[in-house]
Amino acid sequence: MKQNRNQPATSILLFLFIIIGQISFLSGTNRVITLQSGNKLAVLPFEGRGISAPLTAHVTEEFRKAVRSLNIYQVQDKDITERLEIFTPKSKTYWNCWSVGCAIDRGRQLNANYVIAGNVEEKNDTYLINGRLFSIDLETLVNDFSLSSFNDADSLLLELKKMAYTISGLPIPDTLGLGSDTTRVNELATDDSTPKLKLPKIPSKIKALLMSTALPGSGQLWSKKKYQGWGFMSMEATLGFAALISYYQYDQKWENFQENYDVYLNGTDPHNLLEYRPQIVQYAKESNQYNSYMKQIKNVAIPIWIINMVHAYVVAPNDDFFDGEFFFDIEYDQKINQVKTGLSIPLE
Amino acid sequence: MGGLYFSCTDADYTFNNKYDPVNMNLDPPALFFHPYEVNASVGQQISVELYGYKLNPAAAAQLDIRYDWGSVKVDSVVAGPFFVGNNDAVEIIVDEQGVLDVFLYYLPDMESNESDEGTWSLATVYFTTLSMGESELLYGPNTQFRDAQNDTVHINDYATGIINVE
Numbered sequence: 399m400k401q402n403r404n405q406p407a408t409s410i411l412l413f414l415f416i417i418i419g420q421i422s423f424l425s426g427t428n429r430v431i432t433l434q435s436g437n438k439l440a441v442l443p444f445e446g447r448g449i450s451a452p453l454t455a456h457v458t459e460e461f462r463k464a465v466r467s468l469n470i471y472q473v474q475d476k477d478i479t480e481r482l483e484i485f486t487p488k489s490k491t492y493w494n495c496w497s498v499g500c501a502i503d504r505g506r507q508l509n510a511n512y513v514i515a516g517n518v519e520e521k522n523d524t525y526l527i528n529g530r531l532f533s534i535d536l537e538t539l540v541n542d543f544s545l546s547s548f549n550d551a552d553s554l555l556l557e558l559k560k561m562a563y564t565i566s567g568l569p570i571p572d573t574l575g576l577g578s579d580t581t582r583v584n585e586l587a588t589d590d591s592t593p594k595l596k597l598p599k600i601p602s603k604i605k606a607l608l609m610s611t612a613l614p615g616s617g618q619l620w621s622k623k624k625y626q627g628w629g630f631m632s633m634e635a636t637l638g639f640a641a642l643i644s645y646y647q648y649d650q651k652w653e654n655f656q657e658n659y660d661v662y663l664n665g666t667d668p669h670n671l672l673e674y675r676p677q678i679v680q681y682a683k684e685s686n687q688y689n690s691y692m693k694q695i696k697n698v699a700i701p702i703w704i705i706n707m708v709h710a711y712v713v714a715p716n717d718d719f720f721d722g723e724f725f726f727d728i729e730y731d732q733k734i735n736q737v738k739t740g741l742s743i744p745l746e
Numbered sequence: 747m748g749g750l751y752f753s754c755t756d757a758d759y760t761f762n763n764k765y766d767p768v769n770m771n772l773d774p775p776a777l778f779f780h781p782y783e784v785n786a787s788v789g790q791q792i793s794v795e796l797y798g799y800k801l802n803p804a805a806a807a808q809l810d811i812r813y814d815w816g817s818v819k820v821d822s823v824v825a826g827p828f829f830v831g832n833n834d835a836v837e838i839i840v841d842e843q844g845v846l847d848v849f850l851y852y853l854p855d856m857e858s859n860e861s862d863e864g865t866w867s868l869a870t871v872y873f874t875t876l877s878m879g880e881s882e883l884l885y886g887p888n889t890q891f892r893d894a895q896n897d898t899v900h901i902n903d904y905a906t907g908i909i910n911v912e
Contacts (some may be wrong), residue, residue, distance in 0.1 A: 648754060655757050663764060668780055668797055682757035689754050693816050746773040 426654070440510035442495060445528075447519040457527075460555055464562035465662050472564065474510060489519030498532060498539055505534035512540070514565070525554050531565055541565065606714030610707050626713065630706040637699040641692055644730035648688035655681035749794045760900065767799040767865060772903045774800035777809075779883050785874050786911055790819065791833035794907060795867045797849070798828055800890030801901075804865040805894040810886030811871065817881035818873040818909055823848050826845070826867030833857075835871075845886065846871065854894075875911040883907035 441462045443657030446454030459476060465474040495501055495515045505513040516529030524546050531541035549554040556574070563570045602621075605694075615631030619625075658681060659705055662674040761768065770778060780795040796809055807829070813820075820841045828853045829835035836851035848869050852862065884906055890897035 645754075652754070652757065655759075659759055662761070662766075665763060665779075666765050668765055668767045668799070668866070671763055672768070672865050675761060675766075675768070678759055678761075682759055685757045689756055692754065 407416055410732035419432040436511040437471050438464065438474065438510045439512040439514065440474045440505060440508045441465070441514045442504065442516075444515075445531075448516060449520045449525075454518055457554070457558065461514075461558050461562065468562055468566045469567060470568065471512065474508060496530065496593070498537065501532035501539075502537050505532065511535055514608060522588070524658050525557075525563070527557070528563070531595050543670045549656045578720060604718070606710040607707055610710030612618045614703055618706075618713060623713050626709065628720040630702070630709070631700055634699060634706070637702070641695045641699070644688045644691040644695065648685050648692065651681050651688060655685050750878070760884050761789035767797075770799075770870065770905060772799055772905055774903070775802055775899075775901055776800070776903035776905065777868075777885050777889065777901055778905035782905060783908045785822070785909065786909065788875050788878060788911055791872060791874050792818075792909065793870050793872050794909075795826065795847065796869045796908070797865070798868050799865050801828070801863055802899050803893055804828075804852075804891040804899045805854075806878060806892045808888060808890050809846075809848040809850070809868060811846040811910075812882075812884040812886045813844055813846065813873075814879070814881035817877050817879050817911055818875050818912075820846055821872040821874055823872070824870045825850055826869050828862055828864075828866035829866045831862070847888070873909065876908070881911065882910040883909065 441458060444454050444458045444461075462473050462476065465471055478609050495504055495513075499516060501513045504515075505511070511534055513532045513534060514526060514529055515532070519526045519528075526544065526546045528544040529542075530539060531543070532538070533540045541563060541564075543561060545557045547557040559574060563574075595626030606617030606618070606621050609620055610630070614634040615627040615629065618630060621627075655678060658678045660675050662671060662678060665671050665674065686744070750851075753848060763769065765780065767776075767778065768773075770782070772778060776799040778797050780785075783844045784792050784794060785858070786792045793885060796811070802875060814818040820839075823837065823839045823846070825835040825837045829850045831852065832855055833853040836853055838849040840849075848871075873879040889904070893899050
């Protein structure tokens with residue numbers, strides 16, 4: 399009887415153990431099998447077509463703000479996103495980043511989970527915005543969206559907000575308002591008509607060339623070619639040090655030569671004049687020898703310096719500004735192990 | 747660093763000092779007057795060094811100097827460093843109507859050499875100019891050098907000097 403009375407309690411305990419075990423097992427497995435992803439989003443600068451660059455930048459930034467304000471994604475700051483510009487400048491190719499491969503590449507470089515690339519186009523008094531949302535973790539295109547609005551700043555910003563809701567997977571509230579200063583849009587839209595002093599952008603290759611011209615190897619270091627950069631720098635530093643030693647020795651001998659020669663030229667005592675002769679010959683010989691060393695060092699250092707300049711230019715990252723639009727280009731093609739030069743003349 | 751990669755001027759020189767014995771076209775060992783040309787005014791005291799150029803070791807010398815005794819007169823003679831070692835040289839001066847004989851003897855001791863060699867001043871002659879004109883200085887035929895063994899020391903060449911009194 400005792401056994402029979404205890405049987406339900408044992409069954410319940412057993413059941414509880416099984417349930418707890420299942421829960422803990424499932425919860426444990428959940429962590430493993432669920433496709434969890436972060437929420438870091440990078441909005442690449444939109445490409446502007448037929449609208450001013452400042453307006454394009456403003457639209458991109460407004461879109462970032464709109465998405466950020468919804469708190470679904472952690473939107474990367476503009477400066478972080480655009481820092482790619484520094485070492486891999488692609489100033490006009492974000493629109494080219496339309497493929498999954500490109501977006502993944504960019505997203506990984508930016509350490510983001512999602513990437514949005516898009517463009518803004520003005521046609522017949524209408525703004526047309528196209529965009530794509532890529533998941534970097536899943537390596538796939540998640541969303542492809544486009545919107546159009548009349549050439550009206552309020553309407554454009556409102557549409558951007560709606561797009562932010564769509565991207566974030568949230569329903570668009572009926573009461574959605576602008577809540578943002580739109581005067582800047584109109585101001586920027588007419589930016590092209592007001593002349594402003596704008597310094598020309600220095601192409602990366604020219605920048606690297608200038609840097610290596612001033613300080614050998616610095617252009618390579620800037621281009622992230624550490625070994626070559628340090629190599630050129632140390633070579634020139636060694637030659638410079640050798641030149642410095644030679645110059646120091648030359649300077650001493652030259653000083654002695656000048657001193658003795660001046661005394662000889664102005665002297666009147668025949669005995670002393672005869673004594674100065676061999677010293678003058680000796681100091682002249684030694685100073686000429688060190689001068690010859692300096693000339694030899696110069697003959698080695700200058701070609702290395704020039705090679706360093708050309709090398710800095712070749713290994714520096716290509717700008718789109720410079721690639722295809724500029725009339726002359728030179729670059730090293732690793733696939734065929736050759737340096738290629740190109741000439742391009744824009745027909746527009 | 748770029749500034750270091752230059753080359754400097756090569757040392758260039760010309761031995762063209764007029765007092766350099768090498769430029770006097772003398773065949774050493776030789777004797778010359780230093781300076782070889784003296785410009786002075788009447789009544790001025792001047793000095794001329796009797797100089798030996800690459801002389802072989804010598805212990806004594808007779809310097810026979812010929813001068814225009816109407817233009818200049820000899821005031822004094824001082825021995826130069828050639829015959830002066832630890833001791834001063836023994837010096838005998840004989841001056842007779844345009845012929846000045848200077849006898850110099852090296853005075854050695856237990857520690858110094860008995861003779862000297864090279865390019866040195868043998869003696870300095872102090873003149874006073876008397877009248878205007880050009881006076882030539884010459885080494886006469888009695889000029890001779892002897893070494894420590896009293897052997898003759900050969901002299902190849904003799905230069906002349908000029909005193910211009912204006």
